[in-house]
Amino acid sequence: MRYLNAKIGSAVAIASIVATVIAPVSLASTDIVVAQNGAKSDNTVKVNNTDKTIVNQSNKTVVINDVKTSSNTGGNDANMNTGGDVTVKTGDTKTKVNVTTTGSVNKATLANSCGCEDDTTVTVEKNGAKSDNTVKLNNGSVKKVNQGNSTLVVNKVKTSSNTGGNDANKNTDGKTTVNTGNEKTKVNVTTTGSKNVLK
Numbered sequence: 001m002r003y004l005n006a007k008i009g010s011a012v013a014i015a016s017i018v019a020t021v022i023a024p025v026s027l028a029s030t031d032i033v034v035a036q037n038g039a040k041s042d043n044t045v046k047v048n049n050t051d052k053t054i055v056n057q058s059n060k061t062v063v064i065n066d067v068k069t070s071s072n073t074g075g076n077d078a079n080m081n082t083g084g085d086v087t088v089k090t091g092d093t094k095t096k097v098n099v100t101t102t103g104s105v106n107k108a109t110l111a112n113s114c115g116c117e118d119d120t121t122v123t124v125e126k127n128g129a130k131s132d133n134t135v136k137l138n139n140g141s142v143k144k145v146n147q148g149n150s151t152l153v154v155n156k157v158k159t160s161s162n163t164g165g166n167d168a169n170k171n172t173d174g175k176t177t178v179n180t181g182n183e184k185t186k187v188n189v190t191t192t193g194s195k196n197v198l199k
Helices: none
Strands: 002-006 030-035 042-072 086-089 093-102 105-108 121-125 132-162 176-179 183-192 195-198
Touching: 030 042, 030 132, 042 093, 042 105, 093 132, 105 132, 121 132, 132 183, 132 195
Parallel strands: 002 030, 030 121, 042 132, 086 176, 093 183, 105 195
Antiparallel strands: none
16 A cells, blocks of 8 residues: 655745655555645655556467388298298287377467556545645556467378288199288377467
8 A cells, every 4th residue: 555645844835745656566555635734835746556567478389290100920931842831920000100299389368457546545635725736647558468479390100011022833742822911000299389378
């Protein structure tokens, strides 16, 4: 709480009182009293409550994902066997790639009010005859928010799976069987850009 009291004792004095207050973000209540000043006195009180908030936020995000996978159970040979069955069986291949990229986030929360409390009290009383009493009160608020984002995301995914390319040739006196395995590839790429949040 600020208490400003303007008082001049002489009955014939002419006074000028100027009080200037530049307040921080959170301002207390203000009481202004102009009282018991002499006749023909000139009393002036000026109070400026100023709330100034400046927020600067900046982000720069560069993400490069280069993913390469290779699975191979193929390329098996069973050639020129004699006197029996020949079986070539390759295994399964399973490839799963998950790439998740999330950009940067700017968040700023500002109070709804200027922080200037409403309980400002101005009292002008018991001043002499023909006194000139002036009270000037100004509650001001300035809010400035700058938010900027720059994001570059490059995703490059290459997968290779192989269960084939098996040879079973020139086998005699038996049964030749070639069974290739299953190939399964799953790729998920998720990209979320940068964002600014102001409350």
